[in-house]
Amino acid sequence: MSIKENIKIIEQKIQDACDRSNRNRSDVKLIAVTKTQSIESIEEIIDSGLYDIGENKVQEIMDKYDSLNREELNWHMIGHLQSNKVKYIIDKMNLFHSLDRLSLAKELNKRARKSDRVVDVLIQVNIAEEESKFGMKKQDIWNFIESLKKYPFIAVKGLMVMAPFDEEPENIRYVFKEAKSLFEDIKKKEIPYIDMKYLSMGMTNDFEIAIEEGANLVRVGTGIFGKRK
């Protein structure tokens, strides 16, 4: 299957999931996860009209950024981010999906202030409380949000969630349901420095269920490019 054919299939599945859940296709944005992919492969998805790209490593972003320097691209940092590397990408990213601790908030705020900009971030929540995954526990999120008041150069735009891998994605539907419910709870509080706009959840294995449960950013790699090497 070519990348272009894969994108068509993913697009159809997104449309079908939207139809099943009475949502507009325009409510859901597909982020192509381009980690480990070559510039040539990424150019191919850009030709197909996908401009949102997700990367998880700072070094890889640095390597690719200049070769792909096109104004229409939106860069998403979706991986765990070490504080000492924030400075390298602060001006490159459109959205940081993986804010998971206060020390990172502090560093993002500091670097954003230096760059004279406000950066958009999502709080990563570890709903299933998997040891192997990053993200805040649900019960810690309220204190965390309270602490973010001190950091005016970061703008919280929503949540990012990764579900555990399961052969049967139906088994992890509850993760997306809980994420959506937390998302709505935070939104209802109308906290002035928080604008709950994005719920980033769903990958190749589970994006259709995530959409049915309310995701509006889905992050798909394997489904577009095939298995990563």
Ligand SMILES: *Cc1c(COP(=O)(O)O)cnc(C)c1O
């Ligand atoms: C790699 C990755 C994805 C994409 O995973 P696929 O299963 O290849 O679609 C999505 N989100 C994050 C955070 C990732 O690291």
